[in-house]
Amino acid sequence: MTYAGRFTAARHELMAATERGEGGRNALRQYSHRMDALVQQLFADAGAASHAVAVFALGGYGRRELCLHSDIDLLVLFAGTIAAEDERFLHAFLNPLWDLGLTIGHHVREVHEGAALENDNPEFLLALTDARAIVGDAALLDQFFAVSDRARTATRTLDALKALIAERHARFNDTLYQLEPDVKEAPGGLRDLFGAQTIAMLTDPSLLTQGGSGPRALEDAEEYLLRVRSILHLEAKRHHNVLGHELQERAAEILRYGGSTPRQRVERFMGDYFRHARAIDRSLRWALRAAPAPVGRNLVRAADGVRFVDNRAAAERPEAWLRVFQAAIDGDCGVSDDALTMIQQNAGRFTPEEFLPTAAHRDALLNFLKPRPGLYARLSEMHDSGLLGQIIPEFKAINCRVVRDFYHKYTVDEHTLLTIRNLERLIDPARPERERFARLLGELESPELLVLALLLHDVGKWTDEDHAAESTRMAHQLFERVDLDRESRGVVEFLVSEHLKMSLVAFRRDTEDPEIVRQFAALVGVEERLKMLCLMTLADVEAVSRETLTPWREELLWRLYVDTYNFLTLAYGDEVIGPDASVQSDLIEKRPADLEAEQIAHFLEGLPRRYLQLFAPEAVYRHVRRAQHLDLDAMQAWLERNDAGWELTVLTHDKPFLFSNISGVLSSFGMDIQRGFAFTKPNGIIVDVFYFTDDERFLELNPGGDAQVLKLLDDVLARRAEIAAKLKGREEGIFRRRLPGFAPVIHCDNEASRRYTIVEIVAENALGLLYRVSRVMSELGCDVDLVLIATEGRRAIDVFHLTRGGQKLTPSQQEEMTENLQRVLEGRP
């Protein structure tokens, strides 16, 4: 049969049904089905396209409710970029439809365009919610959605829908009681019904069963309105949806309303119309009011917490489960009972790898572990539903584990989760009593590693052996499985294996003995680990029982922290690597082929031991390599990009104003120095490393910008250029813009170190700060031997180790320096 023949037959079928008053759901489904066959035939006859292609029905046609004169809304989706051959295909496919006199609403898209779906036009987004495959590779639509941001698309679709509803209702003066109603557009019409259904589909499929007029009334209303609409199209012979007075009579007649006069029949008919319109209106209002908000793909936030829109689909996608808990933390609510039940029923079906299949999923787990209010509650939900033990089977080993030690009051798993609650409570502004510890937590670079370590610290308690060692062994299994980076592994392993040490030293050793502090400082090595271990100890002791962490113990712990912190930042200059090669034997043994053992030993000699704790072996080897044949005036410097920003390393011979000049060069390019170290060897070679952020994106936007920075550095160090002039303009800007901050603190100390005068500066971070303060020191004839640079929020914390003529500074020199520093920090001339 020809296209026209098939088409006409289908229309006659629908017209006959409408004449009988049966132009409702069944007739329209049948008509849609016939239209599908026609589209399939046209598709087959259109020839081949250059890519995989598929056609989808949208809107009312997608819902199989195609009316006699409705537009045919189609989506033609191509797998790749549309080529000339595809254009030809489109013409061959669409032209016969136009020739049949149909009004076609066609959208042509390429699969990759799904990535920008959320910005597509709102009507298209709405029509897409009813998309149904007619012909071609149906999987293309899944691919189209897969590259889209589903949560944002769903949110935008919902917002667009709400806006369209409000706009449409305004056109009808917000009332459904129209004497000549538009059965499609008016309040209580078909569009409102689809609106309510779409809201439910996007947020909670059971929404319309929970409130409004109920599903049965809606079904009846839909059937009624579709029958009426079919009559309107039939009688008007065009796309016409207004139920005018004449058509009301005709519709009442076709639908066989009883009554002795036409007026009576119409009144009964319209009575039914308003009843159905009211039902739709009530359900739409309910849906608008009660719909949960979309918070992710297949995720909404409802009154009872975050839930999956489609629980059954979610049951097959274990990698998406963690996102429910993340969304609950983000939304400061819980996870709904039915989501938890689904997880509980299905968690056992999957392996740990299936929950974290990609690096992105593993990163999401770490991100989830960042301490925040709600983390304990969510972890508890994960534990109770069995999910935590499936993702981290090591944790399952201590499920409800009872260890009788007359000390702990809770099972091992709950003790562990309580440690995390204690940590998250530190952040709670309603509990300011542990403010000093809370500040430490705020200073951590990767607090999630502390939470991971807390989760693992007691997993070894499943055996009665040394649990710290067993926990460490089990932690290694997890590292492998989640492919944790080397640095993070080092931190978590340290925390798990040493988690008992700080309480032992703080509560059972004489911490007033400098040797005890020295040994403890050697164990922790760097401030970041000290802070983490201190917080871990606090959280761990507090989770033993309500009474364990007394203010007295808290004080002991804090004192050990402060003494160790001071040792690490103030006294480390006295702990140098000696000529004895044993310290660096591991470095020497595993050295690369191009380096000699003596070269390494020679380079390390005289550097503070701290150097070895700050740099990974590869970095040390690189320093050794670059330090060879370093002529007196030569400089070795390089820039590298890292996760948080940039890193500048400089190796050269010490000279006056060196440190000040290097920091000045970075500041002159607008770089914000965040962290850094400067080491000076007794033979005058310096190793300076600066970590900085490039807020003005100079390095990113200027190809060759890194060479420009290094060139200026070389020129300044060789005195071919003057840095003060370059900084002047920037500094003036800073002083003008200066915000009211806190008063700077300058503290000189001649006691902490045997060899150095230590100057500690805590001040508001500002561009060129390091340059200015170190310049003051150099101007007073001081050698800047060692520097530790740290930034915490708006505060810069810089510790300088100085000598003058190889000696510590005298009290009067200290006084002069403090005065000059104060002046510079306050921006006075």
Next chain:
Amino acid sequence: MKLIKSIVRPNKVDEVKAALEKLQISGMTVTEVRGHGKQKGHTAIYRGQEYNVSLLPKMEVEVVVPDSMADDAIRAIIEAARTGEIGDGRVFVIPVGESYRIRTGEKQT
């Protein structure tokens, strides 16, 4: 009977306890306390700023012993708690007139 009240460094409690147990003195009360004697505490510096540590954490160990054992107990405590430096603590001896065991109401003299 004598009540022996000693103020010792926190890290010395285990040693004091062990020394008393050697003398078969087992009942004791240990309390976390804070205070200072001649030591007067000191000021600690954290990030350039002073913070007060004038009251030092100490432990108070109390035992009641028969008069005949008091000297041995005092000596044992002093030996166990001593480091030779300032801040080692203090021992007070107080005569006890009467004592009662609460469970039985039995009087001990």
